[in-house]
Amino acid sequence: MIEQEKDLQQQRISADELMQWSAAAFTASGMNREDAELGAQVLLRTSLRGIDTHGIARIPAYLDKLRGGEVDPLAQPLLESRHGTLHCDGRKGLGQVVASRAMEAAIAAARTTAMAGCTIRNSGHLAALGMFVLQASEQGMFAMLCQRTPPLMALPGATARAIGNNPIAFSMPVADGPPLVFDMAASIVARGNVLQAVRDKLPSIPEGWAISPDGEPTTDPAKALAGAMLPMAGYKGIGLAMMVECLAGSFSGAEPEQNRNTGTAGSASDASAFLLVINPELMFGRTAFDAYSGAWLQHYLQASGTSGRYPGQRQAASEAERRREGIPVPAALREELRQAGEKLGVSFRW
Amino acid sequence: MIEQEKDLQQQRISADELMQWSAAAFTASGMNREDAELGAQVLLRTSLRGIDTHGIARIPAYLDKLRGGEVDPLAQPLLESRHGTLHCDGRKGLGQVVASRAMEAAIAAARTTAMAGCTIRNSGHLAALGMFVLQASEQGMFAMLCQRTPPLMALPGATARAIGNNPIAFSMPVADGPPLVFDMAASIVARGNVLQAVRDKLPSIPEGWAISPDGEPTTDPAKALAGAMLPMAGYKGIGLAMMVECLAGSFSGAEPEQNRNTGTAGSASDASAFLLVINPELMFGRTAFDAYSGAWLQHYLQASGTSGRYPGQRQAASEAERRREGIPVPAALREELRQAGEKLGVSFRW
Numbered sequence: 001m002i003e004q005e006k007d008l009q010q011q012r013i014s015a016d017e018l019m020q021w022s023a024a025a026f027t028a029s030g031m032n033r034e035d036a037e038l039g040a041q042v043l044l045r046t047s048l049r050g051i052d053t054h055g056i057a058r059i060p061a062y063l064d065k066l067r068g069g070e071v072d073p074l075a076q077p078l079l080e081s082r083h084g085t086l087h088c089d090g091r092k093g094l095g096q097v098v099a100s101r102a103m104e105a106a107i108a109a110a111r112t113t114a115m116a117g118c119t120i121r122n123s124g125h126l127a128a129l130g131m132f133v134l135q136a137s138e139q140g141m142f143a144m145l146c147q148r149t150p151p152l153m154a155l156p157g158a159t160a161r162a163i164g165n166n167p168i169a170f171s172m173p174v175a176d177g178p179p180l181v182f183d184m185a186a187s188i189v190a191r192g193n194v195l196q197a198v199r200d201k202l203p204s205i206p207e208g209w210a211i212s213p214d215g216e217p218t219t220d221p222a223k224a225l226a227g228a229m230l231p232m233a234g235y236k237g238i239g240l241a242m243m244v245e246c247l248a249g250s251f252s253g254a255e256p257e258q259n260r261n262t263g264t265a266g267s268a269s270d271a272s273a274f275l276l277v278i279n280p281e282l283m284f285g286r287t288a289f290d291a292y293s294g295a296w297l298q299h300y301l302q303a304s305g306t307s308g309r310y311p312g313q314r315q316a317a318s319e320a321e322r323r324r325e326g327i328p329v330p331a332a333l334r335e336e337l338r339q340a341g342e343k344l345g346v347s348f349r350w
Numbered sequence: 351m352i353e354q355e356k357d358l359q360q361q362r363i364s365a366d367e368l369m370q371w372s373a374a375a376f377t378a379s380g381m382n383r384e385d386a387e388l389g390a391q392v393l394l395r396t397s398l399r400g401i402d403t404h405g406i407a408r409i410p411a412y413l414d415k416l417r418g419g420e421v422d423p424l425a426q427p428l429l430e431s432r433h434g435t436l437h438c439d440g441r442k443g444l445g446q447v448v449a450s451r452a453m454e455a456a457i458a459a460a461r462t463t464a465m466a467g468c469t470i471r472n473s474g475h476l477a478a479l480g481m482f483v484l485q486a487s488e489q490g491m492f493a494m495l496c497q498r499t500p501p502l503m504a505l506p507g508a509t510a511r512a513i514g515n516n517p518i519a520f521s522m523p524v525a526d527g528p529p530l531v532f533d534m535a536a537s538i539v540a541r542g543n544v545l546q547a548v549r550d551k552l553p554s555i556p557e558g559w560a561i562s563p564d565g566e567p568t569t570d571p572a573k574a575l576a577g578a579m580l581p582m583a584g585y586k587g588i589g590l591a592m593m594v595e596c597l598a599g600s601f602s603g604a605e606p607e608q609n610r611n612t613g614t615a616g617s618a619s620d621a622s623a624f625l626l627v628i629n630p631e632l633m634f635g636r637t638a639f640d641a642y643s644g645a646w647l648q649h650y651l652q653a654s655g656t657s658g659r660y661p662g663q664r665q666a667a668s669e670a671e672r673r674r675e676g677i678p679v680p681a682a683l684r685e686e687l688r689q690a691g692e693k694l695g696v697s698f699r700w
Contacts, residue, residue, distance in 0.1 A: 083464040083632040084434065114433040117465045119633070142596060151649065160653035163646070170593045172600070182589035215655070232583035239532035239661055240590075243520045245646050246492060246530075250522070253634040256645035276626075282433040283469070284603040295606035296513070296595050299501065303510035305565070311589055 011334065012326030013350050019044045021341070021348060022059055026094075028344040029066040030073030035097045042096035046128045047327050050318035053192065054128040057333055060340040062094065062124070067343075071124045077101045079118075081109075086116065087253060090123030095271060096131075098123040099145075103132045106277040107139055114282035120273040121254040130183035130315075133171035136277050137179035140286065144170040146244040147273040148252075153187045154228035155238060157215045161228040165191070166244035171312070173280070174297065175290040181312035186241040187229040194229070197221040247274040361684065362676030363700050369394045371691070371698060372409060376444075378694040379416040380423030385447045392446035396478045397677050400668035403542060404478040407683055410690040412444065412474070417693075421474045427451045431459075436466065437603060440473030445621060446481075448473040449495075453482045456627040457489055464632035470623040471604040480533035480665075483521035486627050487529035490636065494520040496594040497623040498602075503537045504578035505588060507565045511578040515541070516594035521662070523630070524647065525640040531662035536591040537579040544579070547571040597624040 019040055026036035039062075047055030065071040075093030079086060079101070086105055090098035102118045109116035126132070129145045136143035149164035165187035171179050189209055197205050198221045210224035211217055218224050231237025252272035280289035301308035322328075329337075334350055341348035369390055376386035389412075397405030415421040425443030429436060429451070436455055440448035452468045459466035476482070479495045486493035499514035515537035521529050539559055547555050548571045560574035561567055568574050581587025602622035630639035651658035672678075679687075684700055691698035 083462070083629075085464040085633065087634075112433070114435040115465070115467045117628075142601070144593065151653065154653060158654045162650045162653035170596070172596045180592065182592060184586045184589055188583070232586055233538070235661075236534045236582055239534055242530065242532060242650075242661070243494065246520070246522045246643065247628075249646060250639050250643040251492070251628060251630070251633045252642075253638065254642065256641045278467075278597075278601060279433075280601070283435065283601045284437075288603065289600050292602075292604065292606045293596065293600040296599060300512045300592075303501065303504060303512035304508045311585075311592070 009331045010328040011331075011350060013329050014326045015044055015048055015323055017350075018047075018056060018327060018329075021337075021346065022056065024346045025059065025063060025341060025344055026066070026073075028346050029063055031066070031094070031097075032074070035073075035094065038100055039094045039096040042100060042131050043127070044327075045319070046131055048319045048322045049130075049315040050322070051128050051130070051315070053190075056327070056329070056337070058125075058127055060336045063340050063344070065124070066094070077123075079105050084113070086118035088118055088120045088123075089253070090120060090271075092122055092270070093124060095124035095126040099126050099132045099273065099275075100135065103135050103143070103145075103275060103277070106143075106275055107136050107141055110141055110277040110279040110282070112282075114279055116277045118275050118277075119248075119252045120271070120275070121252040123271045123273065126271055126273060128183065129167055129169035130171065130181045130312075132275070133169050133183075134179055134181050134312075137171040137173045137181070140173050140280065142170070142172045142278040142280065143275060144168070145273060145275040146248045147271055148245050148249040149185075149271075152191055152229055153231050153237070153241065154211060154215075155231065155235065156211055156217055158211065158228060159213065159215050163238060163241045163245060165229060165231075166241040166248065168240070168244055172293065174310075175294055177310075177313065178316035179312055180297070180310050181315060184232075186231055186237040186244070188232050188237075189229070191229050194221055194224045198225050244274075248272055359681045360678040361681075361700060363679050364676045365394055365398055365673055367700075368397075368406060368677060368679075371687075371696065372406065374696045375409065375413060375691060375694055376416070376423075378696050379413055381416070381444070382424070385423075385444070388450055389444045389446040392450060392481050393477070394677075395669070396481055398669045398672045399480075399665040400672070401478050401480070401665070403540075406677070406679070406687070408475075408477055410686045413690050413694070415474070416444070427473075429455050434463070436468035438468055438470045438473075439603070440470060440621075442472055442620070443474060445474035445476040449476050449482045449623065449625075450485065452623075453485050453493070453495075453625060453627070456493075456625055457486050457491055460491055460627040460629040460632070462632075464629055466627045468625050468627075469598075469602045470621070470625070471602040473621045473623065476621055476623060478533065479517055479519035480521070480531045480662075482625070483519050483533075484529055484531050484662075487521040487523045487531070490523050490630065492520070492522045492628040492630065493625060494518070495623060495625040496598050497621055498595050498599040499535075499621075502541055502579055503581050503587070503591065504561060504565075505581065505585065506561055506567055508561065508578060509563065509565050513588060513591045513595060515579060515581075516591040516598065518590070518594055522643065524660075525644055527660075527663065528666035529662055530647070530660050531665060534582075536581055536587040536594070538582050538587075539579070541579050544571055544574045548575050594624075598622055 022040035075091040088102040133143040146168040151161035154162040167185040169183035204219040212223035372390035425441040438452040483493040496518040501511035504512040515535040517535040519533035554569040562573035
């Protein structure tokens with residue numbers, strides 16, 4: 001009975017149909033057909049790969065931003081190359097379009113030069129960074145992508161949020177399997193977990209997640225929300241966040257004022273980022289790359305025991321299963337998508 | 351009394367005199383004058399900056415390796431550029447010399463191209479990565495350097511060491527202060543802490559440091575030594591180590607067999623690494639870089655409270671103090687250096 005109820009709430013919808021609906025909603029928001037399909041495709045794939053928090057669940061918020069003018073539906077990212085490095089001005093376009101185009105340009109550059117870097121500024125929220133690095137590895141490339149977020153993290157004793165939790169993702173091709181894809185933020189857990197605890201009126205959150213505004217460790221969801229998230233691994237998490245702040249912020253060409261943006265990560269419309277693509281073929285050749293990578297990956301899997309799996313395998317399995325069976329969409333999200341569709345005259349019929 | 355005893359044991363020796371002795375010891379080991387001075391200078395500076403575990407304390411071991419032939423005193427690193435990326439074959443030379451030369455070449459390249467990458471293979475142990483990235487930032491550059499180590503880290507449940515604790519360091523110039531330098535490994539603590547606990551016959555180590563060979567968490571120093579170190583932040587530490595394994599290993603041109611080297615990190619004589627230098631001047635200009643970096647660094651320091659200090663400041667203060675007052679050298683290390691000097695006919699008179 002409970003299982004059945006769960007099934008009803010998590011209705012499966014075919015990826016193709018969701019893709020068509022999403023692209024239609026973006027088109028109805030003023031985007032051209034090509035960009036609308038690209039944006040929809042990235043978000044659908046995020047959901048296919050099981051990253052439900054960063055996939056189609058973000059569409060209602062993005063549609064709001066397109067309507068409100070915070071994201072420009074007609075923006076065409078401007079790419080320029082200077083001194084061997086690419087720079088992408090997103091011109092406030094949808095992040096999924098901006099980052100895909102930047103990655104595409106870097107992949108193209110890495111066909112003739114072994115390493116290609118690209119900065120990104122004035123972009124909409126990028127959501128799941130793993131999607132863009134995966135795009136590179138599916139074309140035989142290594143890619144690293146990091147993004148700065150507004151400050152939301154601090155060490156105990158801090159009286160304000162000191163630095164973003166600045167996520168970093170990378171992907172590499174694997175000779176006989178799906179690409180290895182890894183994606184993390186520098187906070188112990190995402191701030192979304194605290195938001196959810198507040199929404200659900202939970203009495204407490206686990207120790208070690210956050211500090212209150214006076215800098216003291218707290219398990220009170222409301223104090224945590226007003227305070228700051230704790231970094232993973234203490235000062236090491238802060239140090240990594242600083243490296244990303246430098247790569248994705250200081251080098252991006254964004255204005256220092258944008259750095260002071262204190263919006264939450266999910267609503268940033270002036271994201272900046274940094275990506276690096278390396279072509280194994282132009283380093284010591286793909287064969288050498290595969291031989292070396294195969295050696296350490298195989299050792300890792302053996303040492304980790306029979307359940308050893310590398311990052312990205314579970315997502316690849318999810319993608320295969322959901323392409324076949326459809327994407328589970330909870331009732332609350334279906335309702336949100338229905339309402340968003342109504343405003344645009346694009347009926348969501350599930 | 352105890353203070354006095356401590357002072358006597360931690361005798362201060364002038365950096366210049368230690369530098370001369372170290373360079374003489376390297377020269378007596380077969381290195382040419384220039385390389386001997388470069389190697390000595392890097393290690394001395396590491397001690398000056400307060401990183402006592404990776405500075406002159408390593409000299410006796412390096413002299414042993416030079417004598418034993420594991421490190422080639424006459425090796426000249428071979429640098430080549432292909433498809434816009436530099437590759438450095440260290441030819442089993444002293445790591446301090448190899449990495450300094452590779453960094454020098456990348457800095458030179460970054461004067462005409464905004465980003466310069468360099469792989470390093472067949473190098474002696476690099477010790478403190480922070481020293482090499484600092485070298486770049488003192489010339490106005492951002493630098494990132496990562497190195498693979500033999501496997502020594504694993505998640506609970508693993509029955510063998512799965513992956514290295516693959517350190518990563520970066521440095522960036524700061525307009526009105528010393529460079530920001532950050533240096534970390536992906537294990538919770540360095541394996542040296544377990545080694546020390548075994549040597550000191552301590553009954554236990556803190557929880558969360560290591561697992562025993564059967565994959566269970568342990569506080570027994572001997573079991574921890576036979577087992578594996580735990581990664582920082584769980585799977586995130588493993589993911590970061592994989593990124594470094596790919597950059598510093600898979601792209602380095604080293605043979606897969608070298609990857610299987612199961613020596614301890616401190617004794618690796620076939621280290622491989624990856625470095626990236628970015629020139630702010632050729633991105634959006636040094637002025638834009640400083641304005642943006644100044645904004646986030648100032649915000650970080652203010653939010654963190656009055657004791658806020660950025661990574662690298664304490665080391666810079668140590669360097670100033672120790673240049674003035676000398677480097678404290680404990681009695682046991684003085685004895686080691688004395689014995690090492692005797693074998694080479696280079697008397698250590700302190």
